[in-house]
Structure formats: structure tokens, C-alpha cells
Amino acid sequence: MRTTILDIQKMKQRGERFAMVTAYDYTAARLADRAGIPLLLVGDSLGMVMLGHSTTVPVTINDMVHHAACVVRGSAKAMVVGDLPFLSYANADRAVDAAARLMQEAGVQAVKLEGGAAVAPIVRRLVDLGIPVMGHLGFTPQSVHQIGLRVQGRSVAAARQLMADAAALADAGAFAVVLELVPMSLAQAVTARLAVPTIGIGAGAGCDGQVQVWHDLLGLYDEMQPRHAKRYAELGKSIEAALRAYATEVRDGGFPTAANGSDMKAEDLAAALAATDGATT
Template sequence: MKTLSQLLSMKEQKEKISMITAYDYPSAKQAEAASIDTILVGDSLGMTVLGYDSTVEVTLEDMIHHGKAVRRGAPNTFVVVDMPFGTVGVSESQDLSLAKQLYQQSHANAIKVEGAHIAPFISRCSNIGIPVVAHLGLTPQSVGIMGYKMQAATLEAAEKLIQDCKNMEQAGAVMIVLEAVPSDLAQKISATLSIPVIGIGAGNGTDGQVLVYHDVLNYGVERQAKFVKQYGDFSNGIAALSQYHEEVKQGTFPSAEHTYKKKIWDEVTPD
């Protein structure tokens, strides 16, 4: 299994780290077969596979359910699972209890949390052996406040983000995801920290990249973000299903090649 020490070594040797989201057994199996370094079971599953309007509706039970499926599909890949909205910031004891539940039941290698305010939470998790990935910059769970736009666009905001990232590392974060920040800032942060920095919409100067599985394969996606590149196209699914529908209606499916044949009735002896 890919380990945290291997990922740290990749950063030291300046080998880029690949990360992709996966939400179920078949997508995780594909990711592992493609030798992807890390899988993120992101709360983006709320929109991509559960049909929610945002990540805010995703529950801890959702993340555990999908995390377990991903682990079964990718037993040898480093898997990170998101702590969903509302599970961090209630109380110290409850936060830690929910983190333990997610980490234990999903069989993840690490959990991920959003926001610059979670340094104390990271420290508490680290103290009991739960590896935590921090997510800064654009944090989807807070889009109701910050909106979907580039973050840290001023010198003051950039300096704050640098300090926030340092605070995450000092608190014990094992990795940082930076989303939708200027590329030169992301590169500077990556060079400053000793832990891997994974970018999404943050340029190629980070230690690695993450994209959403459905965005990469154009699978049920209505609009693409600026930083997304498609590497495949699953968008012809409607046409394929329509053809299946018509063939069933017309009686042309199943054809002989899709049919089991045995003349059972000819073997029956009449009374």
C-alpha cells in the first residue's frame, strides 16, 4: 500500500503526486489500475453521485459508506476521506469522536478538513494518531460565504494564506490541498512547507494535482471549471441508453448472440 512516508519522499525527490476523486468501487478500481498515487473520497460526491445541490447536504454516513466502497476497490492506494459539513466545530469531544468514527469505519489512510480555523482540531487528531489533510483556499463547504472564485488575490490575503498553511503544518497536517489560488502563491507555499501540497486550480508549481473523476471523464458534468482538463468522454451514455430502450421496444434485443439456447421441451417425454 502507498504510505504517507512514500508521499513525503516523493515531495523531497520532486516527483509529482497524482490524486483523483473516487466515490465507489469501480472508479476506485480504475484509479488503482492507472497507478494514481492518492484517492480523495471528496464530499463532492454529494453533487456528482447523490444529486445534492451542494456539499452541505452530505452526511458522515454518506462519507463512510462511499469511503468503504473506495477502499475495497483500491486496497493498495493512499485514500483520503472528507469530513463533511458540520462535523468539525461543534465541540472538541464531538469533533474528535466523529473524526475517529470516520477514520475507523471508512478504513481511510487520512481524513480531510476545510478551513484555516481547524488547526486545533488537526492537533487533537494528530495526538491520537489520525492523519489529517488540510484544505485551504477555496473551500467548497464555505462557498455560501466566499463564492466560487479565486482566493488570496491580494497581497494581504496571500500572506495570510501562507501563514495559515504554516499553521496547518505546525498543527500536524500531513498534506494540504490548495484550491483556486494564484499559481505563483501556490508554488511559494509548496516550496515553503515540508509536507506535500496538492493543487486544484493552483497551477503546476505544487507537489501534485487533484481533479474530480467525473470532470476528468466528462461524466454527467453540466459545466467545467477553468482548471479542469478532460481526458475521456462518458457523455454518450444517454445515446447508448436510448439505443437500448429502442431495441427493447422493437424486440431486437436480446438477439441470438445474447441468448442461452437449449431445447428443453424436445427432451420431455409425452404422457
């Protein structure tokens, strides 16, 4: 049985911290599920780490449905949350359509959207229709051209606004709120004030949970080493070394060997060749 909203809420009540990680395909979902990660986020960050875009803005709902379906098929126990991409929730009707596709076509158990009080009515509409919603505050990647890639909420006014936005999302029925690139003390204060769990990324240890991007966590990109991430492996280097070794062995004749294939009886091959040669004369 998959992790549920109630499970996440109980974790907060018990003071039990939990991990969430992004996943974008079947293989990643299988590995994360086997590792016991309770929440998988099919983030629109796939636009950057999987599709090669410079931001998340070009990601479409078709992209999200495709990748989310792979993650759902690859997991059995984790709750799968799918991002609503840029402008797919510009109004309540569009949000319902996009969320319906993610839940019905891809099979996710919840959706995530960015923004605070301004999107609270949309959150309420989705929740009223039975669609679990996760909020996202602080640095919101879909607004990168407007707010820039930087820590959010440092001034008195910005901190007050973030706290008000978090409360608005919770009041609208969001079951959790991601806090991205938020000062640690502010994130801790928001966490203490909310009845619903917070999930931090670059927001310190005071949040109820943490989320990391798959590629950052596993060291798949040398050029992408954000300050808020910890590299638990250097798989990019390991994969590159393995591919170089493979290519070298192919060139040198070291691969494949007889152990890597199968063969047939010599007399059967001779008979097959004879029959073929006879048919062509």
C-alpha cells in the same frame, strides 16, 4: 501495500509530482487503482456529483462512511482519504468521533478537513491520536455561502493569511495541504515554503500534486466544465449513446439474440409443461 504518508513525503523530496482523483464508489476506485493513481479522495463533493445537492453542505458523516467504505473495498494500492463533512469538526471531540467512524467503519487511511489556523488545534488533536490529516485551503467548498465560489488569496492581506494558515496546518501535523482556486504564483510560493506536499486544484503546476474531480476529468456532465479541469474523455456522451443504442435494439428486437441467452432441451421443456398442466387440471 497502499501508498503511505511517507511515500507522499518522499515524492515531494524527490520533486516527483503525483496525481490524486476523487472516487465515490467501488467501480471508480477499482479503475483508479488499476491506473496507478496513488491517492483517492472520497470528497464531500459527492453531495453534488452523486447525490444531486447544489453544495457540499448537506453531506452527512453517514454519507461519507457509506461511500468511503465502497472506495476502500474497491482499491488495494492507493491511499484513501475521506473528507470530514460540514460541521463534523466544529470542535475537537466531534472531529475525533467523525474521523474514528471514517477510519474504523469505512477503513480510510486519512481524513481531510477545511480551514487554516482556526482548525489547527483540531488537526493537532487528531494527529496526536494517530489520525493522519490532510488540510484544505483557498476556496473551501463548505464555506461557499460565506466566501463565494471564487479565487482566494489575491490581495496582499489574503495571501499573507493563506501562507500563515498553511504554515499553521503543517506545524499542527497535517501531512499535506490541498490548495484550491489559489493564484498560481501564490500556490507555488506556499509549496516552496512548506515541508509537506501541496496538492493543487485550480492552483497551477507549482504544487507537488494535483487533484481532480472524477466527473470533471471524464466528462460525465456537460453542464459542469470548470476552468481548472481538463476533460480527458467524454464518457457522458459515450454512455448516453450506448444507452440509446440499447433502448433502440430492445424496441426493434435486435437485443437480445440467441447468443445472449441459454436454452433447454425441447423434450425437457415439454415434460415440465406436461407435468405443470397435469397438476392444474
